[in-house]
Amino acid sequence: MRGLRLSKVGLTRVAVVGGAVAALEILCRSGVIPRATMIPPIEMVAAMWQILRSGRANSDIAFTVVNLFAAVVLSVVVGFGLGAVLHALPRARRVSEPLLSAYYAVPVFIFYPLLIVAFGVGRTALIVMGATFGVVAMVVNTMTGLDRVPKAITRTAAVMRLDPVRRLLLLRLPAASPHLMTGVKLAVAYSVIGIVAGEFILATAGIGKRIAFGYQDFDNRMMYGMLLLLLVLVVAVNGALSYWEKRLHQRFGLQ
Protein backbone atom coordinates (compact mmCIF):
# COMPACT_ATOMS: atom_id res chain seq x y z
CA MET A 1 0.00 0.00 0.00
CA ARG A 2 2.76 2.37 1.04
CA GLY A 3 4.85 1.46 -2.00
CA LEU A 4 1.87 2.02 -4.24
CA ARG A 5 1.15 5.46 -2.81
CA LEU A 6 4.78 6.43 -3.03
CA SER A 7 4.99 5.42 -6.65
CA LYS A 8 1.79 7.29 -7.43
CA VAL A 9 3.22 10.41 -5.81
CA GLY A 10 6.50 9.87 -7.62
CA LEU A 11 4.81 9.39 -10.98
CA THR A 12 2.73 12.53 -10.56
CA ARG A 13 5.83 14.44 -9.59
CA VAL A 14 7.63 13.25 -12.73
CA ALA A 15 4.55 14.16 -14.77
CA VAL A 16 4.38 17.67 -13.29
CA VAL A 17 8.07 18.40 -13.85
CA GLY A 18 8.02 16.72 -17.27
CA GLY A 19 4.91 18.69 -18.26
CA ALA A 20 6.53 21.96 -17.24
CA VAL A 21 9.67 21.20 -19.25
CA ALA A 22 7.60 20.08 -22.25
CA ALA A 23 5.57 23.29 -22.09
CA LEU A 24 8.80 25.30 -22.04
CA GLU A 25 10.09 23.32 -25.00
CA ILE A 26 6.92 24.06 -26.99
CA LEU A 27 6.96 27.76 -26.05
CA CYS A 28 10.59 28.04 -27.18
CA ARG A 29 10.15 26.02 -30.40
CA SER A 30 7.04 27.94 -31.43
CA GLY A 31 8.84 31.23 -30.96
CA VAL A 32 6.58 32.54 -28.18
CA ILE A 33 9.83 32.78 -26.20
CA PRO A 34 12.39 34.11 -28.68
CA ARG A 35 15.67 32.26 -29.13
CA ALA A 36 17.62 35.28 -27.95
CA THR A 37 15.84 34.96 -24.60
CA MET A 38 15.91 31.23 -24.06
CA ILE A 39 16.95 28.19 -26.03
CA PRO A 40 14.68 25.11 -25.89
CA PRO A 41 15.40 22.75 -22.95
CA ILE A 42 16.52 19.93 -25.26
CA GLU A 43 19.17 22.24 -26.70
CA MET A 44 20.21 23.21 -23.18
CA VAL A 45 20.86 19.56 -22.41
CA ALA A 46 22.71 19.18 -25.72
CA ALA A 47 24.76 22.28 -24.94
CA MET A 48 25.61 20.98 -21.49
CA TRP A 49 26.57 17.60 -22.92
CA GLN A 50 28.73 19.24 -25.55
CA ILE A 51 30.48 21.39 -22.95
CA LEU A 52 31.15 18.34 -20.79
CA ARG A 53 32.34 16.21 -23.72
CA SER A 54 34.63 18.81 -25.19
CA GLY A 55 36.11 19.34 -21.73
CA ARG A 56 36.62 23.04 -22.44
CA ALA A 57 34.99 24.04 -19.18
CA ASN A 58 36.53 21.33 -17.03
CA SER A 59 38.94 23.67 -15.31
CA ASP A 60 36.09 26.10 -14.52
CA ILE A 61 33.93 23.31 -13.14
CA ALA A 62 36.75 21.97 -11.00
CA PHE A 63 37.52 25.51 -9.81
CA THR A 64 33.97 26.06 -8.56
CA VAL A 65 33.52 22.58 -7.08
CA VAL A 66 36.81 22.70 -5.14
CA ASN A 67 36.08 26.22 -3.87
CA LEU A 68 32.59 25.21 -2.86
CA PHE A 69 33.87 22.20 -0.99
CA ALA A 70 36.45 24.29 0.86
CA ALA A 71 33.86 26.94 1.72
CA VAL A 72 31.40 24.35 3.02
CA VAL A 73 34.02 22.62 5.16
CA LEU A 74 35.06 26.01 6.53
CA SER A 75 31.51 27.13 7.31
CA VAL A 76 30.54 23.81 8.89
CA VAL A 77 33.61 23.60 11.12
CA VAL A 78 33.63 27.26 12.16
CA GLY A 79 29.82 27.38 12.37
CA PHE A 80 29.60 24.31 14.57
CA GLY A 81 32.34 25.64 16.85
CA LEU A 82 30.75 29.07 17.16
CA GLY A 83 27.29 27.56 17.62
CA ALA A 84 28.49 25.27 20.39
CA VAL A 85 30.30 28.13 22.14
CA LEU A 86 27.28 30.45 21.91
CA HIS A 87 25.03 27.66 23.12
CA ALA A 88 27.20 27.31 26.19
CA LEU A 89 27.17 31.08 26.84
CA PRO A 90 23.52 32.20 27.04
CA ARG A 91 24.46 35.83 27.61
CA ALA A 92 26.69 36.06 24.54
CA ARG A 93 24.03 34.23 22.60
CA ARG A 94 21.31 36.66 23.59
CA VAL A 95 23.53 39.59 22.67
CA SER A 96 24.38 38.17 19.25
CA GLU A 97 20.83 36.98 18.55
CA PRO A 98 19.67 40.06 16.56
CA LEU A 99 22.83 39.91 14.46
CA LEU A 100 22.34 36.23 13.65
CA SER A 101 18.68 36.59 12.81
CA ALA A 102 19.22 39.64 10.60
CA TYR A 103 22.30 38.20 8.94
CA TYR A 104 20.63 36.81 5.84
CA ALA A 105 18.53 39.94 5.45
CA VAL A 106 21.72 41.81 4.65
CA PRO A 107 23.42 41.37 1.29
CA VAL A 108 26.66 40.02 2.71
CA PHE A 109 28.48 39.88 -0.59
CA ILE A 110 28.64 43.67 -0.62
CA PHE A 111 31.91 42.87 1.10
CA TYR A 112 33.20 40.84 -1.83
CA PRO A 113 35.13 43.79 -3.35
CA LEU A 114 36.79 44.26 0.02
CA LEU A 115 37.75 40.60 0.10
CA ILE A 116 39.33 41.03 -3.32
CA VAL A 117 41.41 43.89 -2.03
CA ALA A 118 42.43 41.79 0.94
CA PHE A 119 43.06 38.44 -0.78
CA GLY A 120 43.43 39.31 -4.46
CA VAL A 121 41.31 38.00 -7.32
CA GLY A 122 41.26 34.25 -6.98
CA ARG A 123 40.30 31.27 -4.92
CA THR A 124 40.77 32.70 -1.46
CA ALA A 125 38.39 35.63 -1.83
CA LEU A 126 35.72 33.30 -3.27
CA ILE A 127 36.15 30.66 -0.58
CA VAL A 128 35.99 33.27 2.19
CA MET A 129 32.92 34.78 0.54
CA GLY A 130 31.22 31.36 0.34
CA ALA A 131 32.11 30.54 3.94
CA THR A 132 30.92 33.96 5.13
CA PHE A 133 27.57 33.18 3.55
CA GLY A 134 27.28 29.64 4.89
CA VAL A 135 28.65 29.95 8.39
CA VAL A 136 25.68 31.60 10.10
CA ALA A 137 23.22 28.96 8.90
CA MET A 138 25.44 26.39 10.60
CA VAL A 139 25.74 28.49 13.78
CA VAL A 140 21.98 28.91 14.07
CA ASN A 141 21.20 25.27 13.37
CA THR A 142 23.88 24.02 15.74
CA MET A 143 22.27 26.05 18.51
CA THR A 144 18.78 24.85 17.57
CA GLY A 145 20.03 21.26 17.47
CA LEU A 146 21.62 21.51 20.90
CA ASP A 147 18.49 23.22 22.25
CA ARG A 148 16.32 20.41 21.06
CA VAL A 149 18.24 17.71 22.85
CA PRO A 150 15.46 16.38 25.11
CA LYS A 151 15.84 16.79 28.85
CA ALA A 152 15.27 13.05 29.21
CA ILE A 153 18.45 12.39 27.28
CA THR A 154 20.52 14.81 29.33
CA ARG A 155 19.15 13.24 32.49
CA THR A 156 19.82 9.73 31.20
CA ALA A 157 23.41 10.79 30.62
CA ALA A 158 23.60 12.03 34.19
CA VAL A 159 22.08 8.83 35.54
CA MET A 160 24.53 6.74 33.56
CA ARG A 161 27.35 8.97 34.74
CA LEU A 162 28.78 9.42 31.27
CA ASP A 163 31.83 11.60 30.97
CA PRO A 164 31.44 14.82 28.93
CA VAL A 165 33.10 13.39 25.81
CA ARG A 166 30.85 10.34 25.69
CA ARG A 167 27.87 12.47 26.56
CA LEU A 168 28.65 14.57 23.51
CA LEU A 169 29.45 11.74 21.10
CA LEU A 170 26.86 9.18 22.19
CA LEU A 171 23.91 11.33 23.16
CA ARG A 172 24.00 15.01 22.32
CA LEU A 173 25.41 14.87 18.79
CA PRO A 174 23.07 12.09 17.62
CA ALA A 175 20.13 13.88 19.24
CA ALA A 176 21.14 17.13 17.55
CA SER A 177 22.14 15.50 14.26
CA PRO A 178 18.93 16.22 12.31
CA HIS A 179 19.41 19.94 12.89
CA LEU A 180 23.13 19.77 12.26
CA MET A 181 22.33 18.16 8.93
CA THR A 182 19.90 20.99 8.18
CA GLY A 183 22.76 23.36 8.97
CA VAL A 184 25.09 21.57 6.56
CA LYS A 185 22.45 21.59 3.85
CA LEU A 186 21.85 25.30 4.26
CA ALA A 187 25.57 26.02 4.48
CA VAL A 188 25.97 24.35 1.08
CA ALA A 189 23.06 26.32 -0.37
CA TYR A 190 24.37 29.64 0.95
CA SER A 191 27.98 28.94 0.02
CA VAL A 192 26.85 28.31 -3.54
CA ILE A 193 25.19 31.72 -3.58
CA GLY A 194 28.28 33.43 -2.20
CA ILE A 195 30.67 31.71 -4.58
CA VAL A 196 28.57 31.98 -7.72
CA ALA A 197 27.76 35.61 -6.93
CA GLY A 198 31.46 36.26 -6.48
CA GLU A 199 32.23 34.56 -9.77
CA PHE A 200 29.59 36.69 -11.43
CA ILE A 201 31.10 39.96 -10.24
CA LEU A 202 34.78 39.34 -10.52
CA ALA A 203 36.80 36.13 -10.75
CA THR A 204 39.46 34.47 -12.85
CA ALA A 205 37.46 31.29 -13.51
CA GLY A 206 34.45 29.26 -12.44
CA ILE A 207 31.01 28.17 -13.59
CA GLY A 208 29.48 31.51 -12.61
CA LYS A 209 32.06 33.37 -14.65
CA ARG A 210 31.28 31.22 -17.69
CA ILE A 211 27.58 31.95 -17.30
CA ALA A 212 28.21 35.69 -16.98
CA PHE A 213 30.50 35.59 -20.03
CA GLY A 214 27.86 33.70 -21.99
CA TYR A 215 25.30 36.34 -21.07
CA GLN A 216 27.56 39.24 -22.06
CA ASP A 217 28.61 37.63 -25.37
CA PHE A 218 25.05 36.59 -26.32
CA ASP A 219 26.42 33.03 -26.30
CA ASN A 220 23.17 31.44 -25.17
CA ARG A 221 24.38 27.89 -25.63
CA MET A 222 27.28 28.43 -23.27
CA MET A 223 25.13 30.36 -20.80
CA TYR A 224 22.25 27.88 -20.65
CA GLY A 225 24.52 24.84 -20.84
CA MET A 226 26.55 25.98 -17.85
CA LEU A 227 23.43 27.15 -16.05
CA LEU A 228 21.85 23.74 -16.43
CA LEU A 229 25.04 22.06 -15.27
CA LEU A 230 25.13 24.23 -12.15
CA LEU A 231 21.47 23.59 -11.40
CA VAL A 232 21.86 19.83 -11.87
CA LEU A 233 24.86 19.89 -9.55
CA VAL A 234 23.11 21.91 -6.86
CA VAL A 235 19.84 19.99 -7.02
CA ALA A 236 21.71 16.66 -6.84
CA VAL A 237 23.77 17.70 -3.82
CA ASN A 238 20.75 19.22 -2.12
CA GLY A 239 18.65 16.14 -2.84
CA ALA A 240 21.25 13.85 -1.33
CA LEU A 241 21.61 16.02 1.78
CA SER A 242 17.82 16.36 2.17
CA TYR A 243 17.44 12.59 1.97
CA TRP A 244 20.09 12.15 4.64
CA GLU A 245 18.48 14.85 6.77
CA LYS A 246 15.12 13.10 6.53
CA ARG A 247 16.65 9.79 7.56
CA LEU A 248 18.23 11.46 10.59
CA HIS A 249 14.93 13.09 11.51
CA GLN A 250 13.19 9.73 11.32
CA ARG A 251 15.83 8.11 13.45
CA PHE A 252 16.59 10.78 16.04
CA GLY A 253 13.86 13.38 15.56
CA LEU A 254 11.21 13.93 18.17
CA GLN A 255 8.13 13.62 16.05
Place this chain on the structure above:
Amino acid sequence: MKPRRYDGLLLIAALLVCWQIVYLRVGADVVSSPADTIRRATTLLLTRNFWTDAASTGVAFAYACLIGIAGGMVLGLVLGLSRFAADVADPILGSVYSIPKITLYPIILLLFGLSPAAKIAFGVIHGIFPVAISTMNAVRNVAPVYRRTAEALRLSPSHTIMKVLAPAALPEIFAGVRIGIAVTLLGILIAELFASSSGIGYALIRATEIHNVVDTFALTLLLFLFAVAINALLQFAERRIRHQT
Protein backbone atom coordinates in the same frame (compact mmCIF):
# COMPACT_ATOMS: atom_id res chain seq x y z
CA MET B 1 14.95 41.69 32.61
CA LYS B 2 17.43 44.40 33.40
CA PRO B 3 20.56 43.29 31.55
CA ARG B 4 18.48 42.80 28.39
CA ARG B 5 18.39 46.53 27.90
CA TYR B 6 22.15 46.65 27.52
CA ASP B 7 22.39 43.64 25.20
CA GLY B 8 21.88 45.68 22.08
CA LEU B 9 24.40 48.28 23.16
CA LEU B 10 26.90 45.56 23.97
CA LEU B 11 26.52 44.03 20.53
CA ILE B 12 26.89 47.39 18.83
CA ALA B 13 29.95 48.21 20.93
CA ALA B 14 31.54 44.83 20.12
CA LEU B 15 30.93 45.31 16.40
CA LEU B 16 32.28 48.85 16.44
CA VAL B 17 35.42 47.76 18.28
CA CYS B 18 36.05 44.92 15.79
CA TRP B 19 35.47 47.34 12.91
CA GLN B 20 37.84 49.92 14.38
CA ILE B 21 40.54 47.28 14.89
CA VAL B 22 40.21 46.08 11.29
CA TYR B 23 40.35 49.70 10.14
CA LEU B 24 43.52 50.36 12.12
CA ARG B 25 45.14 47.20 10.79
CA VAL B 26 44.35 47.47 7.06
CA GLY B 27 44.02 51.20 6.57
CA ALA B 28 41.67 53.73 5.02
CA ASP B 29 41.96 52.69 1.38
CA VAL B 30 40.32 49.34 2.15
CA VAL B 31 38.14 50.00 5.17
CA SER B 32 36.61 53.32 6.17
CA SER B 33 36.62 54.04 9.89
CA PRO B 34 33.39 53.78 11.91
CA ALA B 35 33.42 57.52 12.64
CA ASP B 36 33.91 58.53 8.98
CA THR B 37 31.29 56.05 7.85
CA ILE B 38 28.66 57.25 10.29
CA ARG B 39 29.40 60.87 9.39
CA ARG B 40 29.09 60.10 5.68
CA ALA B 41 25.91 58.10 6.25
CA THR B 42 24.25 61.03 8.02
CA THR B 43 25.18 63.43 5.21
CA LEU B 44 23.92 60.92 2.65
CA LEU B 45 20.57 60.93 4.40
CA LEU B 46 20.31 64.65 3.63
CA THR B 47 20.98 64.33 -0.10
CA ARG B 48 18.29 64.15 -2.73
CA ASN B 49 20.04 61.45 -4.77
CA PHE B 50 20.00 59.06 -1.86
CA TRP B 51 16.26 59.36 -1.44
CA THR B 52 15.66 58.91 -5.18
CA ASP B 53 17.61 55.68 -5.01
CA ALA B 54 15.92 54.66 -1.77
CA ALA B 55 12.49 55.25 -3.30
CA SER B 56 13.40 53.14 -6.33
CA THR B 57 14.56 50.28 -4.13
CA GLY B 58 11.65 50.72 -1.73
CA VAL B 59 8.97 50.61 -4.40
CA ALA B 60 10.47 47.51 -6.03
CA PHE B 61 10.80 45.91 -2.59
CA ALA B 62 7.17 46.64 -1.69
CA TYR B 63 5.82 45.25 -4.97
CA ALA B 64 8.00 42.17 -4.77
CA CYS B 65 6.91 41.50 -1.18
CA LEU B 66 3.23 41.85 -2.05
CA ILE B 67 3.44 39.56 -5.06
CA GLY B 68 5.71 37.05 -3.36
CA ILE B 69 3.69 36.77 -0.14
CA ALA B 70 0.29 36.66 -1.83
CA GLY B 71 1.49 34.20 -4.46
CA GLY B 72 3.30 32.04 -1.94
CA MET B 73 0.30 31.87 0.41
CA VAL B 74 -2.11 30.92 -2.36
CA LEU B 75 0.28 28.31 -3.71
CA GLY B 76 1.00 26.91 -0.24
CA LEU B 77 -2.67 26.82 0.71
CA VAL B 78 -3.73 25.03 -2.48
CA LEU B 79 -0.98 22.46 -2.09
CA GLY B 80 -1.31 22.08 1.68
CA LEU B 81 -5.03 21.31 1.58
CA SER B 82 -4.41 18.10 -0.33
CA ARG B 83 -2.04 15.61 1.18
CA PHE B 84 -1.36 14.14 -2.24
CA ALA B 85 -0.58 17.50 -3.85
CA ALA B 86 1.68 18.41 -0.93
CA ASP B 87 3.56 15.11 -1.19
CA VAL B 88 4.04 15.68 -4.91
CA ALA B 89 5.09 19.32 -4.56
CA ASP B 90 7.24 19.13 -1.44
CA PRO B 91 10.56 18.02 -3.00
CA ILE B 92 9.93 20.11 -6.11
CA LEU B 93 9.47 23.27 -4.05
CA GLY B 94 12.44 22.31 -1.90
CA SER B 95 14.66 21.88 -4.94
CA VAL B 96 13.54 25.12 -6.53
CA TYR B 97 14.03 26.93 -3.23
CA SER B 98 17.56 25.56 -2.93
CA ILE B 99 18.54 26.71 -6.41
CA PRO B 100 20.87 29.69 -6.10
CA LYS B 101 18.55 32.23 -7.70
CA ILE B 102 21.54 34.32 -8.60
CA THR B 103 22.17 31.98 -11.54
CA LEU B 104 18.73 32.83 -12.89
CA TYR B 105 19.29 36.56 -13.06
CA PRO B 106 20.64 36.48 -16.63
CA ILE B 107 17.41 34.75 -17.68
CA ILE B 108 15.29 37.31 -15.82
CA LEU B 109 17.24 40.08 -17.54
CA LEU B 110 16.70 38.49 -20.94
CA LEU B 111 12.98 38.18 -20.17
CA PHE B 112 12.30 41.58 -18.64
CA GLY B 113 15.12 43.73 -19.91
CA LEU B 114 16.97 46.20 -17.75
CA SER B 115 13.87 47.48 -15.97
CA PRO B 116 12.27 47.74 -12.53
CA ALA B 117 10.18 44.72 -13.57
CA ALA B 118 13.34 42.59 -13.69
CA LYS B 119 14.22 43.71 -10.16
CA ILE B 120 10.74 42.92 -8.87
CA ALA B 121 10.62 39.56 -10.63
CA PHE B 122 13.97 38.65 -9.14
CA GLY B 123 12.75 39.65 -5.67
CA VAL B 124 9.59 37.59 -6.15
CA ILE B 125 11.39 34.39 -7.12
CA HIS B 126 13.38 34.76 -3.92
CA GLY B 127 10.44 35.38 -1.61
CA ILE B 128 7.65 33.23 -3.00
CA PHE B 129 9.14 29.83 -2.15
CA PRO B 130 9.77 30.18 1.58
CA VAL B 131 6.26 31.57 1.97
CA ALA B 132 4.75 28.75 -0.11
CA ILE B 133 6.71 26.06 1.72
CA SER B 134 5.89 27.34 5.20
CA THR B 135 2.23 27.88 4.31
CA MET B 136 2.00 24.39 2.87
CA ASN B 137 3.61 22.82 5.92
CA ALA B 138 1.57 24.97 8.30
CA VAL B 139 -1.69 23.91 6.70
CA ARG B 140 -0.55 20.31 6.62
CA ASN B 141 0.45 20.38 10.26
CA VAL B 142 -2.84 21.75 11.55
CA ALA B 143 -4.02 19.24 14.15
CA PRO B 144 -6.48 16.81 12.53
CA VAL B 145 -8.89 17.48 15.41
CA TYR B 146 -9.47 21.00 14.06
CA ARG B 147 -10.30 19.73 10.62
CA ARG B 148 -12.60 17.07 11.96
CA THR B 149 -14.33 19.63 14.13
CA ALA B 150 -14.81 21.84 11.09
CA GLU B 151 -16.25 18.86 9.25
CA ALA B 152 -18.52 17.98 12.14
CA LEU B 153 -19.74 21.57 12.24
CA ARG B 154 -20.27 21.37 8.47
CA LEU B 155 -18.34 24.53 7.80
CA SER B 156 -18.05 25.52 4.16
CA PRO B 157 -14.54 25.26 2.64
CA SER B 158 -14.09 29.03 2.76
CA HIS B 159 -15.20 29.13 6.40
CA THR B 160 -12.89 26.23 7.21
CA ILE B 161 -9.98 28.14 5.70
CA MET B 162 -10.79 31.52 7.22
CA LYS B 163 -11.99 30.49 10.66
CA VAL B 164 -10.08 27.29 11.41
CA LEU B 165 -7.05 26.68 9.22
CA ALA B 166 -5.75 30.23 8.89
CA PRO B 167 -5.68 31.06 12.62
CA ALA B 168 -4.16 27.68 13.47
CA ALA B 169 -1.51 27.95 10.78
CA LEU B 170 -0.77 31.65 11.12
CA PRO B 171 2.30 31.53 13.38
CA GLU B 172 4.11 29.08 11.13
CA ILE B 173 3.05 30.93 8.00
CA PHE B 174 4.35 34.15 9.45
CA ALA B 175 7.74 32.58 10.13
CA GLY B 176 7.89 31.88 6.38
CA VAL B 177 6.73 35.40 5.55
CA ARG B 178 9.53 36.82 7.68
CA ILE B 179 12.13 34.78 5.79
CA GLY B 180 10.37 35.59 2.53
CA ILE B 181 10.61 39.34 3.14
CA ALA B 182 14.28 39.06 4.10
CA VAL B 183 15.26 37.12 0.98
CA THR B 184 13.13 39.40 -1.19
CA LEU B 185 15.22 42.34 -0.02
CA LEU B 186 18.32 40.30 -0.73
CA GLY B 187 17.00 39.53 -4.22
CA ILE B 188 16.20 43.16 -4.98
CA LEU B 189 19.65 44.27 -3.85
CA ILE B 190 21.44 41.50 -5.77
CA ALA B 191 19.52 42.55 -8.86
CA GLU B 192 20.52 46.17 -8.34
CA LEU B 193 24.16 45.27 -7.73
CA PHE B 194 24.51 43.24 -10.90
CA ALA B 195 22.57 45.15 -13.44
CA SER B 196 20.13 47.97 -13.01
CA SER B 197 19.95 51.70 -13.50
CA SER B 198 18.63 52.88 -10.14
CA GLY B 199 18.38 51.99 -6.48
CA ILE B 200 20.58 51.74 -3.42
CA GLY B 201 22.27 48.61 -4.74
CA TYR B 202 23.15 50.44 -7.93
CA ALA B 203 24.57 53.38 -5.96
CA LEU B 204 26.57 50.93 -3.90
CA ILE B 205 28.14 49.12 -6.84
CA ARG B 206 28.92 52.49 -8.48
CA ALA B 207 30.69 53.61 -5.32
CA THR B 208 32.60 50.32 -5.21
CA GLU B 209 33.63 50.58 -8.84
CA ILE B 210 35.09 54.04 -8.46
CA HIS B 211 36.71 52.84 -5.23
CA ASN B 212 34.85 55.30 -3.05
CA VAL B 213 35.41 53.36 0.16
CA VAL B 214 33.58 55.77 2.46
CA ASP B 215 30.44 55.78 0.32
CA THR B 216 30.57 52.01 -0.03
CA PHE B 217 30.72 51.59 3.71
CA ALA B 218 28.14 54.28 4.44
CA LEU B 219 25.62 52.76 2.03
CA THR B 220 26.30 49.27 3.37
CA LEU B 221 25.75 50.57 6.89
CA LEU B 222 22.45 52.20 5.98
CA LEU B 223 21.28 49.04 4.21
CA PHE B 224 22.32 46.97 7.16
CA LEU B 225 20.40 49.20 9.57
CA PHE B 226 17.35 49.10 7.31
CA ALA B 227 17.47 45.30 7.15
CA VAL B 228 17.92 45.03 10.91
CA ALA B 229 15.00 47.41 11.53
CA ILE B 230 12.69 45.46 9.21
CA ASN B 231 13.72 42.22 10.82
CA ALA B 232 13.12 43.56 14.32
CA LEU B 233 9.68 44.77 13.30
CA LEU B 234 8.77 41.40 11.83
CA GLN B 235 10.06 39.53 14.86
CA PHE B 236 7.98 41.76 17.07
CA ALA B 237 4.91 41.04 14.92
CA GLU B 238 5.66 37.33 14.96
CA ARG B 239 5.84 37.31 18.75
CA ARG B 240 2.50 39.11 18.94
CA ILE B 241 0.90 36.56 16.64
CA ARG B 242 2.31 33.65 18.60
CA HIS B 243 0.95 35.05 21.82
CA GLN B 244 -2.49 35.55 20.37
CA THR B 245 -2.97 32.04 19.09
